[in-house]
Amino acid sequence: xxxxxxxxxxxxxxxxxxxxxxxxxxxxxxxxxxxxxxxxxxxxxxxxxxxxxxxxxxxxxxxxxxxxxxxxxxxxxxxxxxxxxxxxxxxxxxxxxxx
Amino acid sequence: xxxxxxxxxxxxxxxxxxxxxxxxxxxxxxxxxxxxxxxxxxxxxxxxxxxxxxxxxxxxxxxxxxxxxxxxxxxxxxxxxxxxxxxxxxxxxxxxxxxxxxxxxxxxxxxxxxxxxxxxxxxxxxxxxxxxxxxxxxxxxxxxxxxxxxxxxxxxxxxxxxxxxxxxxxxxxxxxxxxxxxxxxxxxxxxxxxxxxxxxxxxxxxxxxxxxxxxxxxxxxxxxxxxxxxxxxxxxxxxxxxxxxxxxxxxxxxxxxxxxxxxxxxxxxxxxxxxxxxxxxxxxxxxxxxxxxxxxxxxxxxxxxxxxxxxxxxxxxxxxxxxxxxxxxxxxxxxxxxxxxxxxxxxxxxxxxxxxxxxxxxxxxxxxxxxxxxxxxxxxxxxxxxxxxxxxxxxxxxxxxxxxxxxxxxxxxxxxxxxxxxxxxxxxxxxxxxxxxxxxxxxxxxxxxxxxxxxxxxxxxxxxxxxxxxxxxxxxxxxxxxxxxxxxxxxxxxxxxxxxxxxxxxxxxxxxxxxxxxxxxxxxxxxxxxxxxxxxxxxxxxxxxxxxxxxxxxxxxxxxxxxxxxxxxx
Numbered sequence: 041x042x043x044x045x046x047x048x049x050x051x052x053x054x055x056x057x058x059x060x061x062x063x064x065x066x067x068x069x070x071x072x073x074x075x076x077x078x079x080x081x082x083x084x085x086x087x088x089x090x091x092x093x094x095x096x097x098x099x100x101x102x103x104x105x106x107x108x109x110x111x112x113x114x115x116x117x118x119x120x121x122x123x124x125x126x127x128x129x130x131x132x133x134x135x136x137x138x139x
Numbered sequence: 140x141x142x143x144x145x146x147x148x149x150x151x152x153x154x155x156x157x158x159x160x161x162x163x164x165x166x167x168x169x170x171x172x173x174x175x176x177x178x179x180x181x182x183x184x185x186x187x188x189x190x191x192x193x194x195x196x197x198x199x200x201x202x203x204x205x206x207x208x209x210x211x212x213x214x215x216x217x218x219x220x221x222x223x224x225x226x227x228x229x230x231x232x233x234x235x236x237x238x239x240x241x242x243x244x245x246x247x248x249x250x251x252x253x254x255x256x257x258x259x260x261x262x263x264x265x266x267x268x269x270x271x272x273x274x275x276x277x278x279x280x281x282x283x284x285x286x287x288x289x290x291x292x293x294x295x296x297x298x299x300x301x302x303x304x305x306x307x308x309x310x311x312x313x314x315x316x317x318x319x320x321x322x323x324x325x326x327x328x329x330x331x332x333x334x335x336x337x338x339x340x341x342x343x344x345x346x347x348x349x350x351x352x353x354x355x356x357x358x359x360x361x362x363x364x365x366x367x368x369x370x371x372x373x374x375x376x377x378x379x380x381x382x383x384x385x386x387x388x389x390x391x392x393x394x395x396x397x398x399x400x401x402x403x404x405x406x407x408x409x410x411x412x413x414x415x416x417x418x419x420x421x422x423x424x425x426x427x428x429x430x431x432x433x434x435x436x437x438x439x440x441x442x443x444x445x446x447x448x449x450x451x452x453x454x455x456x457x458x459x460x461x462x463x464x465x466x467x468x469x470x471x472x473x474x475x476x477x478x479x480x481x482x483x484x485x486x487x488x489x490x491x492x493x494x495x496x497x498x499x500x501x502x503x504x505x506x507x508x509x510x511x512x513x514x515x516x517x518x519x520x521x522x523x524x525x526x527x528x529x530x531x532x533x534x535x536x537x538x539x540x541x542x543x544x545x546x547x548x549x550x551x552x553x554x555x556x557x558x559x560x561x562x563x564x565x566x567x568x569x570x571x572x573x574x575x576x577x578x579x580x581x582x583x584x585x586x587x588x589x590x591x592x593x594x595x596x597x598x599x600x601x602x603x604x605x606x607x608x609x610x611x612x613x614x615x616x617x618x619x620x621x622x623x624x625x626x627x628x629x630x631x632x633x634x635x636x637x638x639x640x641x642x643x644x645x646x647x648x649x650x651x652x653x654x655x656x657x658x659x660x661x662x663x664x665x666x667x668x669x670x671x672x673x674x675x676x677x678x679x680x681x682x683x684x685x686x687x688x689x690x691x692x693x694x695x696x697x698x699x700x701x702x703x704x705x706x707x708x709x
Contacts, residue, residue: 064348090477094326094347094467098392101441105391110446122479129467130396130415131437 043069047077056103057085062123064095071102079107084136087118092126104135115139149266152176152193154184154210155228156202164197164228164253171259181205185213188223195265196225197249200240208243215244222272224265228253293324296354303361307332308339311530316520317499325516326353327466328395330361332368335569335586337404337530340368340377341522343464344397344439345416356395356440359384371566371586374401374410375449378439382447385440394440398432398464402456404527405587405682408615409462412451414438418482419464420489421454429489430454432462453619455612456524461495465502466518472506480509544576546647549639556629559597565590568636575640577647577705584686585649585703591679592653592699593634598622600655600697601632606679632656645707651687652700659695666692 042059043066056073058066074082082103086092104112115137119127127138151173155161158179165175176193178184182205184198196214200207211225227240227248240248246268247261300323309316309331318329326346333339342364346353360381367377378399385395396415403409413419415438418431436448456462465485472480488505492498499519506517550571554564569586572578578585598604602625608618637652665680684690687701 091473093471094345094396095392098347098394101394102392129417129434131434134437135441 042066043073045073051078053081053083054079055083055085057088059088060090062086062089062092062096062099064093067095067099070099074103074106079112081113082107082115084114084116085118086116086120086123089120089123092123094130097126097130097132100132100136113137147266148172148174149195149262150174150176150191150193151262152178152184152187152191152196154178154181154187154196154202154207155199156180157199160199160228160251167253167255167258168197168262171262173262181207181210181213184210185217188214188217194223194269195262196223198225198227198245200227200229200231200236208239211240211244220276222269224269226261226265292351293321296351297321297323300354300358300361303358303365307365311339313339313523313525313530314341314520315496315499316518317503318518319516322516322518323354323357324350325468326357326395327468327516327518328357328360328397329518329520330364331522332365333530334368334401335371335582336590337527337583337587339400339402339404339522339530340364340374341400341402341462341464341520342397343416343419343466343518343520344395345466345518346395347393352393356385356389356393359388360395360439367566371569371590373563373565374399374412374451376563376566378412378449379444379447382439382442382449383444386443389440394438396434396438396467398434399451400462400464400522401451402462402522402524404525404530406679407457407524408453408455409524410451410453411462412436412449417465417467417470419462421456422461422463422495423457424459424461424495425457429463429486432464450623451619453615455609455615458524458526461521461523463498463521464519466516468517469502469506469519472510472517474509480506484509545574546640546642549637551635551637553633553635555633556601556631559601559632559634560626560629564636565593568638572638572640572649575647575649578649578703580705581703588683588687588701588703589651591683592651592701593636595679595699596634596653596655596657599660600657601634602626602629603657643704646705648705649703650700651703652698654694654698657697659697660692662692662696665696 044057044059046055047053054074054077056070084100104114107114116127117139119138127133132138151168153161153164153168153175155164156179161177161179165177168175176187176191178187180202184196185205187193188196198207198211207227214223214225224246225244227245228251229237229240229248230251231237237248246265249258249261307330309329311331314331316329318327319325326348328342328344328346330342331339344360346356363381363384364377367380398411398413398416398419401410409421411419411432413432413434414436415434418433421430421432423430470480470482470485484505485502488502492501498521502519552564554562565586568589572585573582599606602622604618604621604625608614633656635654639650641648668681683701687703690699690701692699
C-alpha cells in the first residue's frame, strides 16, 4: 500500500502516510483514505514521499476542503527538502501547517 | 480463465503427403469438434490457406513439391499480424531438424505417431495464444483510434484557443519565447498584450494537470487578461478578477500557477506578481546580476476573493535589461535516477551564458544532457526593456460610428480613502474620454498622462511618499513597500479629477485637473529640472510635460492642470 492511514486511539487524529511518488496515480487511494471519516485533525506524513507534483497539491486542496476549508486543521510533516521546495514555491504554507 | 472456456470449433488445415496419415489425422481432429481442410503438399497448403483462411495448421515437414518449412514461411507471411499457429508433424528426431521447424515459423511440433491427448492439448494451447494475439491487436487498434480521436479534439481546441490567445502581442520585438505547440495541453499558457498607455502585460501560467482538463481554464483566463489589459486595468485588478473567476469555475483541486508582469517602458520598471511559479529572473545587463522574482503568493483559483492577495513588487529596469520566466517543466525535469534538474543547475547555465540570445538553446541543451531526451512541457519567455519609441502598440479598434460623439461637457470626481485603497478609476475615466472621437488618436498619451497625474496625486500627495527614494534600486523597492503599507493604513484624504471637454473651432480641447489632499511640493524647484527620462525618480512630471500641453501646477503643487487638443477629424 502506498497510502496508509492510521486513526489515533482517541479517534481525534487521522494520519495519512504517503510512500513513493505523490502524484495523480495516488488520486483514488488518497481520497479513499479520508472520504468516509470524521475529520477533526489530519496529519499528512510525507516521510517516504519522494516527489510531489501539482496534482498532489490539488489533492491536498481537496482534503482541506473536505476537512472544513479555512477551519481545517491539517499538518503536513516530514517533507524532504525537494518536497519542501515544491510546497514553498506554491506558497502552500499559507494554507497548511508544514514542517 | 481461458482454461475453463469451452473450446470453440476451429478450422484446421492438415498438410500431409501420406494419404493414410492424412485420413487418420483428419478423423482425430474432426472427432475433437473442429472443421478440417486438407492439402497433400506445401504448395496446396499455401493455396488452401490463401483462399480459406484456416485458424490453425498441422504441417508435415517433409512433403513433395514444396516442403513444410517453405509452406510455413509463406503462410506466416500471408497471415501478417494475425497469429495462425503452425504445429509441425514430424518423425524427425534430431534436435537440429526440430529447431528448423520453429525457425521456419512453426509454433510447436508433434512427433509421429500421433498421441490424441497431446494433440488436443496442443491445439487448445495454440488456440489460447491465437486469441490472446487477436485481443492484443484489437486493443491496440482501439487505442490507436482513441488516440487519433484525441489528437483531433486537441487540434480543434487548439485552433479555437489560438484565436483567443494570439490576439495579443507575443510577436513584439522585445519578446522571445519557447513553447511546445501543444503546451496548452500540458496546462502551460503564455499571454502578452499592450495597455492603452503602451505598457506591456505578460502572463506565464501553468494549470494543474494535463490534457483537456488543464486546457479548459485557459480560455476564461485569457479573456480576462486581454479584456482588462486593453481597458487599462492594472495588474492588481486583473489578478483579482482572474482569481475570482477561476475560483468560481474550477473544481477545488485545480488551480493555475502564474507570474504576471507589467513592463513599463516609460517608467523603466517592471511590476511583478508571482503565485506558485518557479523563480523568474530580472537580469541587469550592466551589473550582470540576476534578481530572483520569487513566488510570494498562492496560485490563482485557490483563495476566495476576500482572502486573495494582489500585492505586487516593483523593480527598476534599464534599457536592455531582461525578465526571464520559466515553467516548472524546466526545474522539475528528472534524470534516470529521479534526480531533479533543479534551480542550482539552472543557475549554472545562467553563469556560463555569454550571449544572452543563446540562453534558451543553452537551457534546452542542458536539459537534454541531463535527461537524455527533450521534454515537451517546457515553457520559457524573455521580455526585454526597449526604448518606448522602439515599440508600436497596435491602434485600438472602435466599432461605433462617431455620430453621437459628446463635445461639450464637464464632470468631476472625488475619490476618498476607502476607494483609493482598492479601486482604480483610470479605466473608467479613459473609457469616458474615448467617447470623444477626437481624443482617440492620442489615447496612449492621454492614458499615460492620466495615470501619472493620478499616481502623483495618490502617492506623493495623499500618501506623502518621497519620490527621491526611487534614486536607486533598493530605494525603489522600499518606495513600493511604503506605498503598500501606507495605503493599507489610509484613513482619510482624497483625489479629485475634473474633466472638461469643449469644442474649439473644428476640433476641441480637453482640460484635466487633478487635485489631492496632500502637502504639495516645491513647484518651481521641480520645474527647473531638465526634461530628461534617465533618472529613476521624478520621471512622472517630465513625462506629463512632454506628452500633454500647457501642463502647470498650482496651489503649492496640490493641483495639476493639463490640456489636450485635437483638430477637425478627417
